[in-house]
Amino acid sequence: MIGAGVVGLSVAWQLLERGHRVSLVDPALREGQPPGAGSTAALGLLMAQVFRRSSGRGWRLRQQSLALWQRWRTQLEQRGHHLPFRPGLLQLATTGDERMAQQRLVEQRQAQGLPLRLLEPEELAALQPALPAGAAGGLFSPADGQIDPLPAMQALLSDGQRQGLQTHPNAVLRIERGPGPAATRWCVHTEAGSLVSPWLVVAAGLGSPALLEPLGHQRPQSPVLGQALELQLPPGCDASAWPGSVSWDGVNLVPRPEGRLWLGATVEPGLSSGTATALTALRELGGHAPAWLREATVVRHWQGLRARPDDRPAPLLEQLEPGLLLSSGHYRNGVLLAPASGAWAAEQVEQEGS
Ligand SMILES: Cc1cc2nc3c(=O)[nH]c(=O)nc-3n(C[C@H](O)[C@H](O)[C@H](O)COP(=O)(O)OP(=O)(O)OC[C@H]3O[C@@H](n4cnc5c(N)ncnc54)[C@H](O)[C@@H]3O)c2cc1C
The missing domain is CATH 3.30.9.10 (D-Amino Acid Oxidase, subunit A, domain 2)
Known part of the structure; x- marks a missing residue:
């Protein structure tokens, strides 16, 4: 695994939970994430049910991830970790048109049996401290919410280490295809030495394209x-x-x-x-x-x-060649989509063996 942002930690933890051995490589494991990384800057909003579409890959990943975060929080809290989560998302409408769109979305979600509801202007006006006066209405989603990214990442890392996660606080300089059988098909060269493995997950955020390009995979971000x-x-x-x-x-x-x-x-x-x-x-x-x-x-x-x-929808979840997975390009929703990304990676690994 390359990358210990929220996505890489989620992939690593999910693989460990499912019985796989995992090594995680990232200099951030020693000194914290560099200013360029995303996860430590995130606000942690989980916007799944307020998503404007009701079908397709984006919708499915968001719903799966919201459910997984709930399950993962329960599991990690049972093991003594604290993952602050604040349920509820109030999305305000700034115009009459937006209010109409919210009304349509609420009708769709209610038809799907999901608990979105509209808030009347009087209900909004009664909230303290007062919301922006221009709000033309709003919708409330009790199932969406906000998770604190830093404690969540810390919980995934320390519970992962308890399960045998090997950490390497080094930068990856180069990835190479290994010479031998599947067990050594990927070779990762770091500033402190090399690692070989049958599977490699690249979850290095903006660092991913430079690692993949020499292998012939163009995934600009x-x-x-x-x-x-x-x-x-x-x-x-x-x-x-x-x-x-x-x-x-x-x-x-x-x-x-x-x-x-x-x-x-x-x-x-x-x-x-x-x-x-x-x-x-x-x-x-x-x-x-x-x-x-x-x-x-x-x-x-x-x-x-x-x-x-640059040229594909976010996120990039792809098996680029046998044993090489990319989990990157999560743009504005990496915290939300991290658990679904972890589940996807574990499925790829397990499908090969089945
Ligand atoms: C201000 C802000 C607010 C946000 N708010 C939200 C929000 O409310 N909800 C939400 O879901 N998302 C939010 N996001 C988006 C979210 O933060 C990102 O989508 C997510 O953090 C991406 O995680 P990642 O693990 O893919 O990448 P990163 O967090 O960028 O991690 C990549 C890691 O890879 C490592 N790496 C890179 N190159 C190498 C290399 N060569 N060798 C070894 N390691 C390497 C880096 O050191 C880094 O630690 C926000 C983002 C920002 C900036």
Whole structure:
């Protein structure tokens, strides 16, 4: 396994759970993820049932992942790990058209037996602290929610180590096809030596294309930067009274303990630092920030990169050749889709043996 972001850790943990031996290689295992990585920057929103489509691969992966996160949390918590999860997602409509689209989505989900419902403007107006005044309505999804990415990754890693996960805190320089039989068909060269294995999963986010290109696999991905803020809300203002996280015009407001709130994230192309203009638009909710949000003080500002596939839909879950799996390009939903990616990888490995 190459890559110890949320996707790589999920693949590794799922393989271990199903009885496979796993080695995980990533310099982040020694010094934490570099600023360019995505997982430590993520807000952890799990947006599955509010997804606009009701069929196809994206829909199936999201539903599978939401169910798996629930199962994985239970399993890991039974083993003494703590994975903070806040259920509920309130998606606000900014226009009448959006409100109509929400109404159609709620009807579809209710026909599927899923618990989405519309919130009336009066219900929204009664919420404290007050939501942006321009909200034309909103829908509430009790099954979606938010998981804290860092404790979740820590739980997957330490429970994996308990199950025998071998960690190698090194950068992979090169992958080679091995000379011999299936047991040695992949050779991974790191700065500290080489490893051979019958299967190799590349889950190195934006680092994946450079590892695969010399093998003849072109899977270009572009960096999309996201900035986020942690805010301390004014005294007496506590967003944990909301029924969950709130989503407004693509910006997420995630209630945090001790009167704090995460606000994010911007969507900016490229590798460089985020722009002040995008940060200001985020901070002011595009001009709709209520007074309490404008008065909040910034406690922390961070940014991270998402990997967006250039010419294929996200995520890239592919067996590129026998024994070589790619699990990357999760773009804006890597935390949500990590368990389904793990289950997919385990199925590929087990199908060969069956
Ligand atoms: C601001 C922000 C907010 C987000 N919010 C959400 C959200 O609310 N919900 C959601 O689902 N998603 C969210 N995302 C997206 C999510 O963070 C990503 O989709 C996800 O983290 C991708 O995980 P990953 O493991 O594939 O990649 P990464 O986290 O980038 O991990 C890749 C790992 O590979 C390692 N690596 C790279 N090259 C090599 C090499 N040569 N050798 C060894 N190791 C290597 C790196 O060190 C890194 O640790 C957000 C992203 C950002 C930036």
